[in-house]
Amino acid sequence: MTTLAITAGPFRFLGVLNEAQCPLTCAKIREALPFDGQAIHVRWSGEAVWAPLGDLDFGVPYEDATCHPAPGQFLLFPGGKGKVSETEILLAYGPCSFASKAGPLAGNPFATIVSGLDKLKELGPMTLWKGAQTLKIELAEGATQAD
Structure with missing residues (x-):
């Protein structure tokens, strides 16, 4: 099991x-780590933040894609x-129905937060009312799921 260290705004x-x-998708994400970007609040999807990646092409098909990620679930819309x-990249922090101005979207659920879920409810409103937050995703050195 590959463990990730995720920093979003002031939260780890x-x-x-x-x-x-x-x-x-996970193999391509691993190749792209560490990821350093900005998370902004979604416009159409409900309670989530997202990191726009423009025309970046990961070259992956849809894999078990969903429109309704659970809180703490990361999606990659390829x-x-x-x-x-x-x-x-989308990170749900509450009820979410992934969408864009073109309508519903589905994304590949490539990662799940396993520690610190209680802080997601703070991250979302902070991003909505205070603006973009830093988002860093990297391999966690020496970390395990129990840490």
Whole structure:
């Protein structure tokens, strides 16, 4: 099991890659780590933050894609150039129905937060009312799911 260290705004979380569920997506995400970006509040999806990635193409198909991620679940929308919406990472912090101005979207659930879930309810409103927050996802060195 691959453990991730996630920093979103002032909060730290531990997560795991969902390698059995989305093996191709997780392999590409691992190659892209560490990820440093900005999370902004979603516009159409409910209680979630997202990191827009523009035309970045991970070259992955849909894997067990969902429109309704659970709180603490990360999705990768493998959009890219010429697609209905841009590539993005979404993190749900509450009820969420993943969508864009073009309508419903589905994303690959590549990771799940396993430690610090209680802080997600603070991250969401902070991002909504105070603006973009830093988002860093990296491999957790020496961390386990029990940490």
